[in-house]
Amino acid sequence: MKLQKKWLLVCLGLLLFSVGCASTATREALQGDYDNAMRLFNQLPANAKDCAPQEYAKTEAKLAHIQEEIGEGHWTYVRKYLPEADTLVRDTKATAKRKCPQVAKAAPPPPPPPPVEKPTFILKGINFDFDKATIRPSSEPTLKEAGSVLKRFNEVEVKIEGYTDTSGPEQYNRVLSERRAKAVKDYLISNFGISPDRIDTVGYGESWPRGDNKTKEGRKQNRRIEFIITKQ
Amino acid sequence: MKGWTGIFCTLAAGVLLAGCAVYTPGDISAVQDLIREAEAAGAKQRAPYEYYSAVEHLNVSKEELSEADDKNAKVFGEKARAMAEKALQKSR
Numbered sequence: 001m002k003l004q005k006k007w008l009l010v011c012l013g014l015l016l017f018s019v020g021c022a023s024t025a026t027r028e029a030l031q032g033d034y035d036n037a038m039r040l041f042n043q044l045p046a047n048a049k050d051c052a053p054q055e056y057a058k059t060e061a062k063l064a065h066i067q068e069e070i071g072e073g074h075w076t077y078v079r080k081y082l083p084e085a086d087t088l089v090r091d092t093k094a095t096a097k098r099k100c101p102q103v104a105k106a107a108p109p110p111p112p113p114p115p116v117e118k119p120t121f122i123l124k125g126i127n128f129d130f131d132k133a134t135i136r137p138s139s140e141p142t143l144k145e146a147g148s149v150l151k152r153f154n155e156v157e158v159k160i161e162g163y164t165d166t167s168g169p170e171q172y173n174r175v176l177s178e179r180r181a182k183a184v185k186d187y188l189i190s191n192f193g194i195s196p197d198r199i200d201t202v203g204y205g206e207s208w209p210r211g212d213n214k215t216k217e218g219r220k221q222n223r224r225i226e227f228i229i230t231k232q
Numbered sequence: 233m234k235g236w237t238g239i240f241c242t243l244a245a246g247v248l249l250a251g252c253a254v255y256t257p258g259d260i261s262a263v264q265d266l267i268r269e270a271e272a273a274g275a276k277q278r279a280p281y282e283y284y285s286a287v288e289h290l291n292v293s294k295e296e297l298s299e300a301d302d303k304n305a306k307v308f309g310e311k312a313r314a315m316a317e318k319a320l321q322k323s324r
Contacts, residue, residue: 053280061288061308065295068304208303
């Protein structure tokens with residue numbers, strides 16, 4: 001009986017592990033699909049904005065929406081919106097071609113890929129322990145990834161937004177959230193030599209919670225920092 | 233009594249300031265009005281990209297607001313406002 005229980009736990013562990021892997025793979029696939037949609041959008045004929053303004057604007061807004069959802073880790077919405085974006089890009093291209101055939105024909109072939117690498121990345125946020133603004137060792141790989149990206153793309157500027165759960169006084173939490181944002185900034189400066197001018201910090205305290213503050217798991221999600229790309 | 237008045241005023245000010253951080257259906261309506269104004273000025277013909285961009289960004293803002301995502305509702309609402317203002321400017 002004892003042995004059976006042990007195997008049951010091992011199987012459960014393996015199952016959870018495989019679910020985690022699938023989830024990461026799905027995110028990467030969705031990110032890839034978004035990148036493809038963006039590439040198609042950027043390859044639209046130069047006259048598309050003038051020839052199909054309505055379709056062009058709709059596609060642009062949809063892609064911006066998806067980008068926000070990716071930034072916030074709302075993958076369910078990303079999955080929902082991506083097929084729409086794909087269709088919209090194709091519709092825009094078709095409408096532009098129909099409305100301005102002569103210009104579309106005269107448009108030069110797409111240029112070769114630019115030599116400068118276009119930054120396409122996601123900067124993931126990290127979480128903190130209760131009432132702490134110290135970076136957990138487990139968060140270091142995430143920050144190292146962010147540091148490498150900032151080092152690689154010199155023009156990128158970010159804002160680090162700090163947050164807390166609702167435990168404790170609001171004013172205290174605001175200061176704590178600022179300390180969290182500042183701790184991450186200091187980490188990136190000291191470990192990657194990123195210029196302080198490229199990193200802005202702000203503490204929003206308990207505002208805009210990610211999880212339910214009534215549950216332990218929700219509060220854990222809320223003790224966080226998020227990266228916002230302010231210049232790309 | 234004086235102390236209570238002070239506390240009340242501080243709380244009232246706090247509530248008012250907190251209100252500034254959220255995006256409300258009223259904000260959406262204001263942008264909607266601006267878009268209507270641009271349309272009346274002929275933006276659909278004179279500044280079609282700006283006009284439709286305002287409309288589409290406002291649609292996203294409404295969607296975000298309906299999902300209680302004030303932050304994104306504000307981001308897209310402000311973009312919609314900027315585009316509506318641009319459309320209006322180009323149409324006058």
